[in-house]
Amino acid sequence: MKIIFYLLLTSLVLACTPQRRFTRLIDKFPHLLTTDTLTIHDTVRVEVPKVVHDTVISQHFFTQITRDTLVLQKERLTVKIFHDTIKKNVYIKGECDTITVEKIVERKIPIKYYERTPTWKKIINWILLVAIILVILYGLYRLFNFIKKKR
Numbered sequence: 001m002k003i004i005f006y007l008l009l010t011s012l013v014l015a016c017t018p019q020r021r022f023t024r025l026i027d028k029f030p031h032l033l034t035t036d037t038l039t040i041h042d043t044v045r046v047e048v049p050k051v052v053h054d055t056v057i058s059q060h061f062f063t064q065i066t067r068d069t070l071v072l073q074k075e076r077l078t079v080k081i082f083h084d085t086i087k088k089n090v091y092i093k094g095e096c097d098t099i100t101v102e103k104i105v106e107r108k109i110p111i112k113y114y115e116r117t118p119t120w121k122k123i124i125n126w127i128l129l130v131a132i133i134l135v136i137l138y139g140l141y142r143l144f145n146f147i148k149k150k151r
Contacts, residue, residue: 035110035111036110036111037108037109037110037111038108038109038110038111039106039107039108039109040106040107040108040109041104041105041106042104042105042106042107043102043103043104043105044102044103044104044105045100045101045102046100046101046102046103047098047099047100047101048098048099049098050095050096050097050098051094051095051096052093052094052095052096069081069082069083070083076096076097076099077094077095077096077097078094078095078096078097079092079093079094079095080092080093080094080095081093
């Protein structure tokens with residue numbers, strides 16, 4: 001008798017290992033181990049606005065300018081220097097063009113196929129189940145009392 005008890009006890013202990021329970025769970029619900037990522041391609045656009053600035057110099061600061069207009073350009077910056085020989089003024093106009101930079105951003109978002117049910121949802125489900133059972137039992141009680149009174 002003791003041998004049978006010990007055999008049953010060892011088979012019970014060996015049958016309930018966490019590894020076997022996990023294997024059975026995965027066999028029933030293979031989507032629990034499925035991992036997937038969603039890739040989103042997004043375009044970010046950054047604009048630096050155009051800047052314009054004008055200045056007048058009335059003194060003889062630029063005596064080397066003999067032509068009417070001097071234009072200096074580098075990348076997106078343009079500086080124009082106008083020399084007015086009649087009024088003896090120098091006009092400086094600086095202009096910086098608009099820059100638009102577009103960058104493609106790739107984001108990988110993991111997708112969860114399985115999430116644990118929150119405790120409050122479990123409690124609400126149990127309360128609803130008990131309420132439905134009580135309503136059914138009350139209905140059956142009223143039905144049996146009605147049948148007894150008719151006899």
